[in-house]
Amino acid sequence: MEGIRVTVNRTDLLSMYAFLLDQVEEGIHVVDTAGKTVIYNRKMAEMEFMEPQDVLGRSVLDVFTFPEEGYSTLLRALRTGEPKPNVKQTFFNLRGEVITTINSTMPILKDGKIIGALEIAREITKLEQMQKTILRRSETRYTFASLIGESAAIIEVTEDAKRAARTHSSILIVGETGTGKELFAQSIHHASPRSAGPFVSQNCAALPETLIEGILFGTTQGAFSGALDRAGLLEQADGGTILLDELNVLGLSLQAKLLRAIQEKTIRRLGDSVDREIDVRILATISEDPLDAITGGHLRKDLYYRLSVVTLFLPPLRERSGDIPQLTSYFIHKYNELFRMSVLGVSAEVMSFFMSYPWPGNVRELEHTIEGALNLVTDAREIEMSHLPLHMRRRRSGAEGERERAGETALYVEADDKARDLHRQLADYERVYVQRVLAIHAGNISAAARELGVSRQSLQYRLRKWADQRADKE
CATH class of the missing domain: 3.40.50.300 (P-loop containing nucleotide triphosphate hydrolases)
Incomplete structure (x- = not known):
């Protein structure tokens, strides 16, 4: 059967070789007889924390440091002409970072003469460190x-x-x-x-x-x-x-x-x-x-x-919000000592925000918030809203904007002609406030529960109770 001949120009062929080398999951490094790098694929660059342009065309000994006998396994194969499979090697890159690899190295021969050396490497740096x-x-x-x-x-x-x-x-x-x-x-x-x-x-x-x-x-x-x-x-x-x-x-x-x-x-x-x-x-x-x-x-x-x-x-912290003042004081004391500062506490506005914030990152988020705020405090004796992270300040201003758009500058309930006892008045306050928070979150019960600092089940219980009360009245 007559073979099929495919003609590809030299430039395209080189591009294909380069593409192929970058797809393999082993590091490939080839040097010429002078020990200068001529091939250095993507995986090898990742393993050695280098950029290809920092290695290509340069002598291996100019880029890497090898504590053992001053030679790399690659240069040893070039010097001795002997292939060596699965050899562990630890060395340093240009920035002094430690690299550990398992190398299979061999000389490249043409007409019985060494024209270079090839190394195929697998990284074990992370394993060694771990x-x-x-x-x-x-x-x-x-x-x-x-x-x-x-x-x-x-x-x-x-x-x-x-x-x-x-x-x-x-x-x-x-x-x-x-x-x-x-x-x-x-x-x-x-x-x-x-x-x-x-x-x-x-x-x-x-x-x-x-x-x-x-x-x-x-x-x-x-x-x-x-x-x-x-x-x-x-x-x-x-x-x-x-x-x-x-x-x-x-x-x-x-x-x-x-x-x-x-x-x-x-x-x-x-x-x-x-x-x-x-x-x-x-x-x-x-x-x-x-x-x-x-x-x-x-x-x-x-x-x-x-x-x-x-x-x-x-x-979660939102279900133990009563602990927030104590935790806040603890973290302020901790970072005061660490940073040699003397911040006394948080402002009333900040504490009010802390008590209503859902804390998705829980106690760790509270600690990081305090640490970050103290980094921004200069002469102030208290942590102010301006010292808090941007997403918290935006949340605060967004909630205030929602209340203003709802015509709410202060929480109140329309009074009727009859005076009511405190229990009924507080119950109405609770119902109105919950309904407004639900409206802000477009009816999302989970989000509203986080905002209110209660569990989802607790909020659902309240909603069912109020629905039953309306049904009884009707």
């Missing part, structure tokens, strides 16, 4: 004495946590972002019989999907390129407590392996055939309703039931 930092025992800074608040909601969950701390059972901590889930976890560990053991904390959302299993369960040498014999988080926490933050982001297959480890009290390192016994208390956190997570396919039902021997629901 293994050095994640697999260290965390120190517990918080105890139950660190908790701030006197509201019924926070007192109730704190007492439940103190009772649960006495045992070795797993605990699931449920709460929105910024409600203090890790603070509770550390307090539980500190008050538990395991307080002398390690406390290891890991945010599961911060783990790359490809590395999660090895980091949690450990690795054996040869399990994959660059893998070493290392204990995982579960082994590191042996005799103590491990906190798995945002558990629901783990893949379902990995959740199944975690369930097995909890039930059998053993783990198997990645690439190993030996089961190792562990004695670890599991604390886990989740930011969404567990039943929603199960329904949405983010959390295995069997793992949920195994972990939730005790479940703690941390209240």
Whole structure:
């Protein structure tokens, strides 16, 4: 069969080669006989935190620093003519940043003569950094004495946590972002019989999907390129407590392996055939309703039931707004000491805004708001509205504009001819105010509830009650 010939001009062919090189997921680096870079693809640039124009046409030794013998694996292949597969190398880029790769390097030959060298690299920099930092025992800074608040909601969950701390059972901590889930976890560990053991904390959302299993369960040498014999988080926490933050982001297959480890009290390192016994208390956190997570396919039902021997629901700040003045004072004192300032507090206007604001970021958002405001205070003795973030100031002015457009400069109820008792008058105030907040949010009950500082269920109860009262009158 006669072959098909395709004619492509040289410029187009080079463009095709360049496009092809940028699509592969390995780093590719080619040098000529002088050690100058002639090919340097997109992935290699990303791995080495460089721009291609800073590397192309320059000698490798002018761009990178190699502590081992002063040579790179690429230049060694050029000098010796020997191919070397899967060699780990650590070096520094122009800015002094540490890079670690696994390289397969080989000379490029033409008519038996070396005309250059090729290196195909895989990055393990992030893995190296995570293994050095994640697999260290965390120190517990918080105890139950660190908790701030006197509201019924926070007192109730704190007492439940103190009772649960006495045992070795797993605990699931449920709460929105910024409600203090890790603070509770550390307090539980500190008050538990395991307080002398390690406390290891890991945010599961911060783990790359490809590395999660090895980091949690450990690795054996040869399990994959660059893998070493290392204990995982579960082994590191042996005799103590491990906190798995945002558990629901783990893949379902990995959740199944975690369930097995909890039930059998053993783990198997990645690439190993030996089961190792562990004695670890599991604390886990989740930011969404567990039943929603199960329904949405983010959390295995069997793992949920195994972990939730005790479940703690941390209240959002909008449901414990009575604690806002105390928290505000605490954070002002904290950052006064840190910044060497002497701000006395917040203005009445700011406190009024704080009490009505829904705080979607909860206590963490309040703390960051105070910290940011103190950065803007100069000679003032109090935090004013002008010191708050722009989105808060806009929300304040927007709410005032809505009230003005509604003809509301002060909340009032039309008086009738008969005097009414205080209870009925306050009930009317509540109904009118709720209706106006609902109108501002176009009838959105969840948004109105956040604005009012009550739960969605509480607002729905009020609306149903008033609807029934109207129906009875009709």
